[in-house]
Amino acid sequence: MSVIIILLIASLFIALLFLAAFVRSVRNGQFEDDYSPPRRILFDDEALPAIDPDKNPTNQ
């Protein structure tokens, strides 16, 4: 029956891993904004057109 103690420690350890993952996700701010990330992933990365340095867009 003493094998149950090893099992218990193993299960606690796995649970601790999940807790650590949760703490990390809170730290990263994953629970702060639930609107932008799911949309951000949908934006395609397009090829950047070269920006003409003579016509700085901020001057318009």
Add this chain to the structure above:
Amino acid sequence: MVFQLLDHSGLCTYYRLNDHPGINRRIGVRKDKFAFLDDPKVAAGLIAFQNDTETHVQFYAPQIHCSSCLYLLEQLHRLDPGIISSRVDFAAKQVRLIFDPRRTSLRAAAELLTSIGYEPHISLRDWDAPRSKPSSGLLFQLGIAGFCFANSMLISFPEYLGLDLSEPSIQRVFRYLNFLVSLPVVLYCARPFYASAWKGLRHRFLNIDAPIVLAIGVTFVRSVWEVFSGQGSGYFDSMSGIVFLMLAGRVLQDRTYRNLSFDRDYRSYFPVAVTVLVRNETTGEDGETIKTMADIRTGDTLRIYSGELIPADGILTRGKALIDYSFVTGESLPVDKQMGELLYAGGRQTGAAIEMLVVREVAQSYLTQLWNRKDKNDRTSKTEGDFSFVHPLSRYFTYIVLAVAAAAAFYWSTHDPARVWNSVTAVLIVACPCALFLSSTFTNGNLLRILGRNHFYLRNAETIERVAVSNHIVFDKTGTLTEAGRQELFYTGDELTPKQQASVAILAAQSHHPLSKTLSRHLNAGRMNAGRSPEVQHFQEIPGKGVEGIISHERIALGSLAFLTGESKDKGKGTRIYVAIDRKLLGFYSTSNRYREGLPDLACKVKKYATLSVLSGDNAREEDQVQELLGRDTVLLFDQTPVGKSRYIQHLQRIGKKVMMIGDGLNDAGALQQSDIGIALTEDSNNFTPASDAILRADGLGRLPDFIRLCRAGKRIILASFILSIVYNLVGLAFAVSGALSPLVAAILMPSSSLTILLVTYGSSNGVARWLRL
């Protein structure tokens, strides 16, 4: 213009993402508006992090509203190569920028945002505390409590099933592990309850958290004693479970409100810096510099541009001031001020740029004093839990539990002293008010969520109870009963021919006075394609009096009675624009505010719960109209100062009324604080509102009676579920005493009773909401 900019940088995806991206830019922005960001001192207050190659800054841009905004704002580096990256926090409507200070500047970044339509809102408050981050402590606590609860259940299970009796050593290991797992719960997760209970005790007040802390403490001590003396396994699992559920309730409540700010003071409205004129001693010319608000001293000359807020009390020294004080006084029309007159802080200049000499510093201005006065009142009028219905209940509850425990202790000390300890702890554990607490947090949390869905945001759960008990409702008029910025004109007098009306409209369009603008808008409504308009000849405008000119051979004059006829006294009520054609007085336009729709219905429904009054900073010209809308029994008071409003509320409270105040402007701030529940009305939930207990979006005003009914129902739900849980506990206790309850059944009953209460509160509050169609 925005399109060209985007097209140029290949960002047209912006237009493909949504059907109607962007909002029209309504107001042009002055060229040097962000010049103050060049000042190193101002910039230092806003920048979160800076080194030679990177500067981190966060802007609040209230215009963010859709996924296109998100796309555009995160592509800023394509518009300005100096920007390294930009991230949007959609919920907080913030843009976090990282830029290279060698290639671009803070000012350039702000101007870039403005040029694509996201003008950052930079207020004095950001400047004072730009780095405050929302605390995620509660989430950690919830996570850890969940972890401990689940593992503690797992570890306790063999004990309940009686599997380990054969091997005492394994049993001991399980019990010690259970103890270890419960330590973080007691030492860390339950902290919010300790803090709240301690706060209550310091104010000599037993709040709901006090018996909870007592129960947690007693359960823990007793369990520790049982485990270490080898007598039993303790109640670590139940204790962790309760803490977990209660924390879950709190987190739920908090999340609804993350991005609403209820505690605002004047600093949220004020700009960070203003333009100051400095006389160059050698040349004698005036030059502009930028000063932060804190550096403004008496004697400085400020230049206020159109649309800017007057930050300090001062005397007008140059230009013609047309100040919109609606924010401070509730007066709906801008006020003309001549040179030499005193300007109070808080007004917004609507005309051209003016100059003013500061006579009182920002900290001593009239406006600031208004806020400070209210701060003092705040502490006395709203001590914690004055109104709460759970709190007095919990106080009695605590006393009763303590009395029962004492009685049990007394009884056993005379009969069988060995059982004192057991019986006392048993009473305290069984009588834990978790049920009461759970039912109130979950009912209130759910109500807050339902109300939030209807754009009625309450500051906290106690506010629900205050809404439920309020029996007098005070409305502000301007901006609350009337629609902000909408005015209607009525014509009285000899009928004007369409041609005459057109002429009047053309003449009015020539003037920049707000009344003329309203008039020309009113007359031009539905007549957009009028073709070529005749020219105005001999146009002249006499400031503060009126305008005249000749249009298609008719001499038309608009303005005050004194201007048109020379008669000095205008006996009419309110603001009137008289019309004369060829020197013959034909009639007048009178202005009137546009009232929100459905007011009579609202008044009629709300009167079932409360009496009504209306306070207005405006004059009494619309008295009859308001009286008709809200019914004869409504008290109307006009010409109220901000201080007068809050006195009136004090007076109501003294005669025993629980006052709900609904207002919108800064002029109501004092009254909102003084009242038992202050509701700030706003056209858009991200607008700035005065400090209040609740924020209501203007289009939800008509639902107010339903909100009140829901809050009242909430009180009954809490009471019902509380009684239910007491019955539950009593039955359980009876079984336990008679010894008929096996540990396994008890272990199942304990969490299932909590779960039943959650389902009952959740289900019934949703049911009521559906019935009210909320």
